[in-house]
Amino acid sequence: MSEEPTIASARKVELLEAAYRHSLAHGLVDLSLRPLAAAIGSSPRVLMFLFGNKDGLLRELLARARVDELAMLDHIREPSNTTAIGLAAAVERVWAWLAADEHRQLLKLWAEAYARSLIEPDGVWDGFAATTVSDWLAVLAACQPPSERNSEEGARRRTLALAVLRGALLDLLATADYDRVTAAVHYQLALFQHRRAAVPRP
């Protein structure tokens, strides 16, 4: 009666990786066990055995996608783990990663999960959107110099940086117009050089 493993195993990670590749290509909306199993050389019976149920598989797929996302975030501050590289440099590096062709599928999957978690905040999608917001904000904060990091203006600046990156990403995913969107991001980088702008109206 050990019908609920939920732990790792060689075959499980192998199938999860295959299912992940399939999800990157076809999205999660229409995911169903029989076609998925047929595509990755397995059977619905095995998927149920290894992941408990469909929600368990979905959860592990989202976790797998999150691994790729967090790996990117770690790479941002890589060259200098000790000194803060500044918000502008962080935005530039993140954008270089987001705009790369090979990440297009992953980012579309991310957008799908994000939107889904806005509509169905319960169950599998619970907190996905809110989690990525705080993940990214934390990384951007870590890139700010300490004096800026703890100020009110610093919080505004990193929330704004996150908005620019996410908004530009949405644009890029829809239009694939790399030049126009990248020019806009670089324009923002120039604006960011003006460290202390006039404080907005109260």
Place this chain on the structure above:
Amino acid sequence: MSEEPTIASARKVELLEAAYRHSLAHGLVDLSLRPLAAAIGSSPRVLMFLFGNKDGLLRELLARARVDELAMLDHIREPSNTTAIGLAAAVERVWAWLAADEHRQLLKLWAEAYARSLIEPDGVWDGFAATTVSDWLAVLAACQPPSERNSEEGARRRTLALAVLRGALLDLLATADYDRVTAAVHYQLALFQHRRAAVPRP
């Protein structure tokens, strides 16, 4: 043999409006005819008769949502139809509309349709994401003074403005942290006052 109206009719617009309200509350992902019909006091048979098939209904729902979106865009330049109000003022007005509580559901529906059209570019969702990008960019361009409108920098500025609005919207929908996100948008408005920033590196 008139089994395909696809045109307007009193009952049709009434049911479409009811289905639209239902979609705002529950999203489009799990929409299916029988529960929907039961919720809005109709029957799957009638929905099929009036909309042809489920895709027809979905198409009209997306069109209905687009009506609300375009009505907002028209309201942006309302007070002065003749003179351009400038990009910063346009962003401020759009953000006021986006951040209003009563539009939260519509904007979540919009996010869902946007993400879906990225993953399934064919069929019902065809071009939804790309269309909204160009719709909004056109409105922002119309708000720019003519001298700015046709310049390279003007194009960068409105693409950036769109990214800030969309990114801030994503943040707001996920965290509902109105104060933090609005402060970031206002910070960007201050940055926008510096009309001619240093040109980004080539």
Place this chain on the structure above:
DNA sequence: CCTCCACTGAAACAGTCGTGTCAGTGCTGT
């Protein structure tokens, strides 16, 4: 050798899906 255990195949379960069929309603114009 024999047992245990991770894994698998085939088939069936009850339920839901979109859609089609056939038969009506009830109101409108003539």
Place this chain on the structure above:
DNA sequence: ACAGCACTGACACGACTGTTTCAGTGGAGG
């Protein structure tokens, strides 16, 4: 009064869904 049209109810069809039941594999450890 009668024809026509917009709309509706009841029901069945085949396909597909997640999940379960039962019966096996095959290899590793005692």
